[in-house]
Amino acid sequence: MATATGDTRAFQGGFRDRYLDVLGSVYIYNEHRGYTALDRVLDAVRAVCPDDLAFIKAIEKHRADERKHYLMFKRWFELNHRMPLALDRSVGHIDRFILRAFGCEIDALDTPRIVADPALFEKLCQVIVLTEERGLRQVDVLLANPSVRSDPALTRMFQVIHKDEPDHFVPYRNWLENRGLPAAPWRARLTDFWIHRALILGKIPMIFLDAGLPRMERWPDQE
Numbered sequence: 001m002a003t004a005t006g007d008t009r010a011f012q013g014g015f016r017d018r019y020l021d022v023l024g025s026v027y028i029y030n031e032h033r034g035y036t037a038l039d040r041v042l043d044a045v046r047a048v049c050p051d052d053l054a055f056i057k058a059i060e061k062h063r064a065d066e067r068k069h070y071l072m073f074k075r076w077f078e079l080n081h082r083m084p085l086a087l088d089r090s091v092g093h094i095d096r097f098i099l100r101a102f103g104c105e106i107d108a109l110d111t112p113r114i115v116a117d118p119a120l121f122e123k124l125c126q127v128i129v130l131t132e133e134r135g136l137r138q139v140d141v142l143l144a145n146p147s148v149r150s151d152p153a154l155t156r157m158f159q160v161i162h163k164d165e166p167d168h169f170v171p172y173r174n175w176l177e178n179r180g181l182p183a184a185p186w187r188a189r190l191t192d193f194w195i196h197r198a199l200i201l202g203k204i205p206m207i208f209l210d211a212g213l214p215r216m217e218r219w220p221d222q223e
């Protein structure tokens, strides 16, 4: 009986560790992807609308927050003495969204052309608004998750992200609404819904079950 209880605890502990490992690996990918993609948006906005200082400042804050989040996850992995799982862009919510909206990978986006074209920039702002709003709702779910709550450092990190997240969609939402444009048209909302579903019900469980998945050998910001 004592052995059976011990086995159950060991199984639960192993499940929790694997869940947090996958969760942290998915987040560190998305945080790194977020701030590096924003670097390019920022360059383009500075070039195309240099007088819109408030908007530029808001994007700078967004970029700085995403870099801060990346560093929090990096530190968390360092404290746990392991590297994140080596995941590719298939776990990136924003990667999938950009692909659906613009038909190309983030790295292939012609950001100066997009920022200079109001119709394309409208689309980009909608993608950012929906991705960040989804991020906030997801953090609400994670902060109620017993496995996350069992790790005080991770809980604190998600509390920080929760506090930062509204600053990541409000500026783009305002930019759209000030021009009478929809921040979240139904078609984009539907795309966001299907991407989230594919990640949560398909991709992430597959990663969880793939015991042979390699780990990163270098930190993404060392590349």
Ligand SMILES: [Fe+2]
Pocket: 031, 034, 065, 066, 069, 161
């Ligand atoms: Fe973030």
Ligand SMILES: [Fe+2]
Pocket: 066, 132, 135, 165, 168
């Ligand atoms: Fe964010």
